[in-house]
Amino acid sequence: MTHFKKSLGIGLWFMFLTFPLMVVRVNTIDNVIEWRWSNVVWVGACAAAIAWLWQFSIERRAARHAAALADPHPQAKRHTLAQRLSDDPALTRRALIVAGLLAVVFPWVTSTTQNFYHINVMVSALIFVVLGLGLNITVGLAGLLDLGYIAFFAVGAYTYALLGQHLALGFWICLPLGGLVSMLFGLVLGFPILRLRGDYLAIVTLGFGSITKIILENWDTAFGGAAGIAGIARPEFFGMTLEGRMQSVYTYYIVLALVAATIFIVTRLKNSRIGRAWMALREDEIACEAMGVDMARTKLSAYALGAFWAGLVGVVFAAHNTFINPDSFTFMDSAMVLAMVVLGGMGSILGVIIAALTLKLLPEYLRAFAEYRMLVFGAVMVLMMIFRPQGLINDMRRKYELDTADDADGGDDNGK
Amino acid sequence: MANERRKLLEVSGLTMDFGGLRAIDSVGLDIHAGEIVALIGPNGAGKTTFFNCVTGIYTPTAGDIVIAPPDGSSRRINGLKPNAITSLGMARTFQNIRLFPAMTVLENVMIGRHCRTRSSILDVIVGGARTRREERETVATSYRLLEKVGLADLAGEYARNLSYGAQRRLEIARALATEPFLLLLDEPAAGMNPQETLELEALIARIRTDNELAILLIEHDMKLVMNISDRITVMEYGKKIAEGTPREIKENPKVIEAYLGEEAHA
Amino acid sequence: MDYQYLLELFCGGVVKGSLYALIALGYTMVYGIIQLINFAHGEIYMIGAFVAFIVAGILTFSGYSGLSVLLLAAIVSVLYVAAYGFTLEKIAYRPLRHAPRLSPLISAIGASIFLTNYVQLVQTPDFLPFPELIPEFEFMADISSLLSSADLVILVVTALTMIALTVLIKFTRIGKAMRATQQDMIMARLVGINVDRVISWTFIIGSILAAIAGVLIGSRSGQINAAIGFMAGIKAFTAAVLGGIGNIPGAVLGGLLLGIAETFGAGYISSAYEDVFAFALLVIVLTLRPAGLLGKATKQKV
Numbered sequence: 001m002t003h004f005k006k007s008l009g010i011g012l013w014f015m016f017l018t019f020p021l022m023v024v025r026v027n028t029i030d031n032v033i034e035w036r037w038s039n040v041v042w043v044g045a046c047a048a049a050i051a052w053l054w055q056f057s058i059e060r061r062a063a064r065h066a067a068a069l070a071d072p073h074p075q076a077k078r079h080t081l082a083q084r085l086s087d088d089p090a091l092t093r094r095a096l097i098v099a100g101l102l103a104v105v106f107p108w109v110t111s112t113t114q115n116f117y118h119i120n121v122m123v124s125a126l127i128f129v130v131l132g133l134g135l136n137i138t139v140g141l142a143g144l145l146d147l148g149y150i151a152f153f154a155v156g157a158y159t160y161a162l163l164g165q166h167l168a169l170g171f172w173i174c175l176p177l178g179g180l181v182s183m184l185f186g187l188v189l190g191f192p193i194l195r196l197r198g199d200y201l202a203i204v205t206l207g208f209g210s211i212t213k214i215i216l217e218n219w220d221t222a223f224g225g226a227a228g229i230a231g232i233a234r235p236e237f238f239g240m241t242l243e244g245r246m247q248s249v250y251t252y253y254i255v256l257a258l259v260a261a262t263i264f265i266v267t268r269l270k271n272s273r274i275g276r277a278w279m280a281l282r283e284d285e286i287a288c289e290a291m292g293v294d295m296a297r298t299k300l301s302a303y304a305l306g307a308f309w310a311g312l313v314g315v316v317f318a319a320h321n322t323f324i325n326p327d328s329f330t331f332m333d334s335a336m337v338l339a340m341v342v343l344g345g346m347g348s349i350l351g352v353i354i355a356a357l358t359l360k361l362l363p364e365y366l367r368a369f370a371e372y373r374m375l376v377f378g379a380v381m382v383l384m385m386i387f388r389p390q391g392l393i394n395d396m397r398r399k400y401e402l403d404t405a406d407d408a409d410g411g412d413d414n415g416k
Numbered sequence: 417m418a419n420e421r422r423k424l425l426e427v428s429g430l431t432m433d434f435g436g437l438r439a440i441d442s443v444g445l446d447i448h449a450g451e452i453v454a455l456i457g458p459n460g461a462g463k464t465t466f467f468n469c470v471t472g473i474y475t476p477t478a479g480d481i482v483i484a485p486p487d488g489s490s491r492r493i494n495g496l497k498p499n500a501i502t503s504l505g506m507a508r509t510f511q512n513i514r515l516f517p518a519m520t521v522l523e524n525v526m527i528g529r530h531c532r533t534r535s536s537i538l539d540v541i542v543g544g545a546r547t548r549r550e551e552r553e554t555v556a557t558s559y560r561l562l563e564k565v566g567l568a569d570l571a572g573e574y575a576r577n578l579s580y581g582a583q584r585r586l587e588i589a590r591a592l593a594t595e596p597f598l599l600l601l602d603e604p605a606a607g608m609n610p611q612e613t614l615e616l617e618a619l620i621a622r623i624r625t626d627n628e629l630a631i632l633l634i635e636h637d638m639k640l641v642m643n644i645s646d647r648i649t650v651m652e653y654g655k656k657i658a659e660g661t662p663r664e665i666k667e668n669p670k671v672i673e674a675y676l677g678e679e680a681h682a
Numbered sequence: 683m684d685y686q687y688l689l690e691l692f693c694g695g696v697v698k699g700s701l702y703a704l705i706a707l708g709y710t711m712v713y714g715i716i717q718l719i720n721f722a723h724g725e726i727y728m729i730g731a732f733v734a735f736i737v738a739g740i741l742t743f744s745g746y747s748g749l750s751v752l753l754l755a756a757i758v759s760v761l762y763v764a765a766y767g768f769t770l771e772k773i774a775y776r777p778l779r780h781a782p783r784l785s786p787l788i789s790a791i792g793a794s795i796f797l798t799n800y801v802q803l804v805q806t807p808d809f810l811p812f813p814e815l816i817p818e819f820e821f822m823a824d825i826s827s828l829l830s831s832a833d834l835v836i837l838v839v840t841a842l843t844m845i846a847l848t849v850l851i852k853f854t855r856i857g858k859a860m861r862a863t864q865q866d867m868i869m870a871r872l873v874g875i876n877v878d879r880v881i882s883w884t885f886i887i888g889s890i891l892a893a894i895a896g897v898l899i900g901s902r903s904g905q906i907n908a909a910i911g912f913m914a915g916i917k918a919f920t921a922a923v924l925g926g927i928g929n930i931p932g933a934v935l936g937g938l939l940l941g942i943a944e945t946f947g948a949g950y951i952s953s954a955y956e957d958v959f960a961f962a963l964l965v966i967v968l969t970l971r972p973a974g975l976l977g978k979a980t981k982q983k984v
């Protein structure tokens with residue numbers, strides 16, 4: 001009952017709080033005030049309902065904490081899908097094969113020669129999957145909060161656009177170049193700033209991201225200014241340029257291959273000497289350094305590697321859109337990639353993929369949702385931190401097995 | 417017996433200031449091969465700060481820290497980064513346990529192997545035979561260390577789920593994984609019950625003989641200190657007030673005064 | 683050297699800087715107590731400007747005008763924004779008091795995005811013309827090229843606010859409790875200070891300062907928008923870091939320095955890159971002197 005009363009009180013509080021902004025609108029063109037009284041009712045009802053849920057969830061969270069403290073080794077652990085996957089390599093392999101097959105046939109079953117909208121949507125989504133996985137290295141594994149990640153994406157995209165424009169270099173040459181240039185940026189920028197404490201680092205990277213955008217916007221002669229660069233070549237297929245649907249399918253397979261390669265490499269890194277050092281750094285910098293890990297080098301490698309992926313996929317982005325301008329590289333885009341990592345679960349590859357697909361595809365197909373997209377992202381980031389900081393999919397640590405008997409595919413395959 | 421042996425660590429005139437506070441005032445300390453030396457003193461005496469200076473977490477205001485690893489070299493390590501010092505062969509544990517909570521017990525120890533392994537990012541991506549062998553060796557070595565401290569059964573558990581005593585032992589295993597010639601333990605028995613403390617005592621003795629290393633130990637449990645140490649150094653208010661065998665220390669009036677004084681204030 | 687121009691830039695910089703300082707104080711006070719970059723603080727300031735705009739709109743359409751409208755709008759705005767700051771802390775930060783350090787920061791970023799989009803959705807994403815509420819004072823006519831009447835009001839209000847804040851922190855009960863909590867939260871709790879309440883008050887006071895800045899900037903620049911909080915927030919944070927975060931006089935000094943550096947950069951080099959100067963300053967300060975100009979470098983206890 002107290003819950004009920006409290007919820008009502010909170011409902012009233014929010015009716016008061018949102019009153020000027022939600023009810024009154026000053027129409028400066030006709031010089032009248034619009035009163036939107038119905039909003040008051042909505043806000044009150046929703047706030048009360050949410051408050052009720054909130055109290056309930058906070059209590060459950062507290063109970064969970066208490067239970068975890070009382071008994072750190074619960075007998076009957078709930079077996080989540082992610083955990084079953086990580087414990088059972090055969091199941092993993094089967095799931096991977098099914099997912100791979102679905103991904104391969106996807107463009108053929110969802111498109112016709114006239115209408116291949118779904119493929120293009122999926123290409124954009126997969127580009128963000130790679131971005132999410134790249135940022136997952138920096139933020140999820142190494143714990144370096146990078147708020148300007150999208151700048152590296154921009155570096156890759158502009159590298160391809162400019163090299164194509166001035167030197168007529170093709171997509172396949174520019175793909176690695178875009179990644180490398182972007183990585184170089186990461187190394188040069190990272191070197192002085194990676195000593196900073198986590199929260200300062202976040203703000204400085206945010207600054208870098210914004211500086212990059214301002215420079216792109218204002219330096220017309222080099223980067224085309226706010227208008228951007230148009231007429232970027234699409235990926236060529238053994239010297240041929242494909243048309244229409246085939247072109248989209250081709251780009252789709254390129255990104256798909258990139259996603260697969262990223263998953264493979266990140267998985268390997270994660271369960272290796274390097275990945276463990278990243279995670280240790282995320283957990284406790286001082287202890288990590290005291291255990292002989294070179295902090296500067298380890299941080300720099302995570303930062304630069306994340307940048308590399310962003311640059312790589314930036315090239316694909318430019319080639320897919322054939323047109324780029326600074327508006328694709330705002331702080332909101334960085335925040336969206338970050339939301340993918342946070343929502344998916346820091347460090348969890350599967351989680352980030354699911355989150356990236358959801359966050360990109362949902363607004364695309366639910367137009368009504370698109371308008372509220374950023375509002376929801378913001379709320380999701382707050383709520384995830386409070387109620388599920390480990391993300392949708394908990395990053396399951398791999399169980400290392402002690403086998404001295406040598407076998408062909410040794411260390412890397414017997415876990416996740 | 418200790419004095420005929422090689423000096424591994426030679427600290428002289430070590431001074432550390434925090435703003436106006438002099439936490440360590442011109443302290444000297446030597447450690448020889450195979451020795452267990454205890455560093456004791458009332459709360460706030462500067463013991464942990466001494467560790468932090470020696471392991472590179474703080475850069476001392478003045479003084480010299482010289483190490484002489486068993487390979488015969490010798491160098492001054494003031495101002496070196498902690499990871500460089502660990503690579504040279506000194507490893508520590510922390511008074512306020514600092515494990516990697518979201519990593520497994522085994523992975524915590526594997527981090528200790530980082531500075532003794534070589535695989536680069538490219539090696540890992542390619543996954544060649546040498547890298548795989550190195551990874552297997554890392555796992556095997558870490559397992560052995562867990563067995564030694566009695567945690568092998570919990571290898572797959574998250575470090576945050578361990579009991580207090582087990583976390584302290586895990587810290588020791590993690591430090592041993594770096595193959596130190598000198599191990600620095602900061603209050604390893606804190607929070608342990610008498611039974612656990614006894615086991616710890618046996619563990620420390622075993623480590624010394626098995627791994628042929630010297631140990632510098634900060635501890636408040638006097639029974640443990642007296643049983644196990646070859647020599648004891650006593651600090652109070654940042655200064656060294658006494659040094660000697662356990663027997664000498666027990667009878668030293670200054671030390672008695674320092675501890676009784678503390679008791680009286682407490 | 684053109685001294686007139688130099689002087690104009692200087693005055694412009696001081697006015698701008700004092701607004702930054704007002705916002706920076708909120709960052710610094712919160713950071714001093716809970717070591718959190720309250721990323722949504724810029725949005726609090728933006729909401730302050732919007733509430734003032736709405737109240738002023740209602741009043742002007744009912745036929746009132748002038749300074750009384752400004753005053754009333756400011757009072758309502760301050761009240762509302764205090765409520766927003768209080769609520770923000772309760773929802774987005776309090777449940778994360780004992781979480782790892784980056785969690786509340788991510789939550790703060792989420793809150794910032796949420797609030798920007800909330801205002802965009804329920805009001806408008808476009809720029810709105812803010813009514814001119816500050817009359818042209820006659821005695822300012824001679825120096826109006828250097829300092830407009832609005833600028834004068836800004837300087838006076840800022841100075842008064844800062845004096846009030848100093849008095850509040852030095853002499854009142856809550857101010858003393860704030861200082862105690864800043865030095866050692868655990869100790870403060872032990873001696874019976876209600877730390878939760880102190881934190882709430884810190885957010886409320888910081889938000890009030892931001893609201894004042896919001897009202898002032900609206901009347902000076904003549905237009906507002908739901909996105910103004912983002913840049914202003916980052917710049918104010920830069921100012922706080924520049925002066926030494928957690929340090930109240932530092933925030934004022936940092937704000938003024940930043941404002942002056944920005945106007946000079948824009949005036950002598952290029953106005954398109956105005957924001958770049960602020961960011962560059964931030965990066966330089968953080969890499970060379972992370973403790974800021976007035977801050978003391980401390981070593982983390984291990």
Ligand SMILES: Nc1ncnc2c1ncn2[C@@H]1O[C@H](COP(=O)(O)OP(=O)(O)OP(=O)(O)O)[C@@H](O)[C@H]1O
Pocket residue numbers: 434437439457458459460461462463464465466511981982983984
């Ligand atoms: N980073 C620091 N900044 C400021 N003062 C510090 C710092 N680290 C330690 N001190 C101070 O130095 C003194 C010595 O502290 P230290 O932790 O070395 O004591 P200790 O002998 O380890 O005590 P205990 O037995 O309680 O662990 C204390 O007064 C402490 O407050």
Ligand SMILES: [Mg+2]
Pocket residue numbers: 463464465511
């Ligand atoms: Mg200590």
